[in-house]
Amino acid sequence: MGRMTNAAGSPPAPTVARLTEADAAKQRGLRRMKALATGLLAAVAIVYALATAAEHGGAGPWAGYVAAAAEAGMVGALADWFAVTALFRRPLGLPIPHTAIIPTKKDQLGESLGDFVGENFLSEQVVTDKLASLGLSRRAAAWLSSPEHADRVTAELATAVRGGLTVLRDADVQAVLAEAITRRAEATEISPPLGRLLARTVADGGHRRFVDLVLAQAQDWLVKHREAVLAAVEGGAPGWTPRFVDRRVGDRVHRELLRFVQEMRASREHPAREALDRFLADFADKLQHDEATRARMERLKTESLARPEVQELIASAWAAVRAMVLTAAEDEHSALRARARAAVLSLGTRLTADDRLRAKLDGWVTDAALHVVTGYRREITSLISDTIASWDARSTSRKIELHIGRDLQFIRLNGTVIGSLAGLLIHALTRVAGG
Template identity: 35%
Template sequence: MTEPADTSNGLQTMRRRASGLLVVAVVVYIIARTQQDSSTVWGYVRATAEAAMVGGVADWFAVTALFRHPLGIPIPHTAIVATRKDAIGANLGLFVEENFLSADTIRTRIAAAEPAARIGEWLGSTTNVDRLVDRAANIAARAIEAFDDDQLQRAVDDILAARAAKLDHGNGLAELIDMSRRGQHHEVLVSATCRVAIEYMTDQRATLRRLLGDESPRWVPSIIDDQVFNRLHQAAISAITEIRHDLNHPARRALDRQLDDLKVRLRDDDHLRSKVSTSVENLISHPDVRDFSTRMGRDIRALIVSELTTPDSATRDTATRSVTDFGGQMTSDASLRDRIDASLSTAATKAAEIAGPELASLIESTVARWDGAETADRIEQQVGRDLQFIRINGTIVGGLVGLSIHTVGEVFL
């Protein structure tokens, strides 16, 4: 990884300054040594420079030992970053997990942030709501459009197969019959069927007469066929009309008995139940049904995408009103805000419990893959400039300490 030029230049500049200050201390010390017999003042100067050199060299060693062996000499416990980067990575990961992703830290941060109040305030702006709905709708539309026809067919097949596998078709059909019987819904169906049959027989009278003529022997006169047809046609319509209007008609009661018998068999007859299940499975897997389900899926997909992408669609209007109302409730209802904050806190805490060890492991494994020398160089580029101030301060503080000790010795001892 290439380090920014200003970071590298800043490190080099501060390193030259710290080294330059140490050189100044050395030069001053040499001069003071040559002049210390001429005046007592030079004794103070020599002591100051001498201690400054000691402090500067000691801190140079300490700073350098973090990243490399001083003067290239493999002194024990030097080049700490390069030789202990794996342990540093593990400790860094653990530090992040324990101090940034702990449950107490997350709960405290969420409580201080009051996210529900902020969300409610943000949703109070019509512009924000429109932008949110627009982005969410477009994302949903793109996600739906990403399904091609094959994926859609597989999805529909999987849904139908899953539903079919879970259902007890025999019991389901028996329950349907039972519900129809209790609610008398089948009576409505019988009446409607009778009405349709009467309308059909009336509208198709000529067709039915022709069919009778085709089946009648050639030697039977047509006038007799007409009389027979008229009587049969009228008798059939009359019989169906009676069934339609008489809810207690024997035919209806016979149908009730047949339905009750079928209901019992659907629950108790394993052979019939198996036949029903097989029929349902065959129906679901039939090519025509699959084609119909695919076409229906495509139509539904196109309708949903159109609703999502049309700015003034009913779906978008409903979503906008719902989001706006929700934002208003969050602003006005303190208990709702508390519940939302609590839910967010719980969710974030659980997520941290799961992600924390993973993040720590990621940090540890990432650092472990780095080259030791490269790792030391990266870290030095980032913090080395500030560490050079330690060298400068060590030189200055060392000089002041040396001056203080020399002064105490001269004055009091």
């Protein structure tokens, strides 16, 4: 596993492992345990001195037993003090080999810890078994089936939508939409599908309702704007014609136009309607099969897309959609949020009842987790090794000692007690063997 380097190619400067408030509490506990272990060592040393003096003063056999027990206790305490201290620093500052193990082997320990985690916690079998035992799909089904949780999911989705729309710049979205729509439209020839649509519409008579609507509007306009027709005729007449003649001609034109429109409305077999049907059918055929017509439609499409009005229409459409979605997301009683909530509840119900769907969901989750584990195991474990490698040796040793040092002090206490008992037993056996 490679060590991290800075831009110059050399390893980065070690950083100090910061101590947290919890570390400060552990430090106080460690000091108390060190004081207790050292105090016990001092106590057995005093007992040893007093018992030895008593033995030499003729106090009796008991003094030898006490002195032997105290002496062995001191040896055990000192040996265990040396072993514990050698993990974190050099005892008494002496350059004794194989001491200060953690500071000198910090990087190797970090790599070993990363490998240990990768092999024993991020293996494919461990991940698969753990996910299988969790039953994620069944838990998700039960959770999503609750109306309270569905409300929470809907609220979180609404918050995410609002946040996403707030972060997005309208100009960027409009540019992307305009480019996507323009590219899609330019890549697709519209004449054949437009011709087929028009042919089906004419064959089904769907265009007749539109013609009826246009004729009705035309009739209403002619009835309400008779003077406009008369003024148009009079304005186009030669200057030498009498005014009353122009008036009568205009009136006749108005009556004929109105009669023509009324007759078209009244009869579906009107020649003008039949002519319109033939024109539309012929135009639909040309849109599909006439190269010249198709080329003209493509040019018209390209010119229309390039017009500023079309781009402004796309921009205004995005603004309208954005405002609509934001309003719906903020309103707890909007149709959008109601449908989202119903969809969440429906998903929970389906997951609860459908074993195959749950199995499929569990398979997706397992596949995704295995992909991450197999593809990025080294990157994940390197977080451990690289972080430890980036710490300076002294603070790393100190931080580790804070976490395990208090328990290690029990080794010193046990060494003192066990050493004393062993010394007492050895002394007793020696006296018995010697008669």
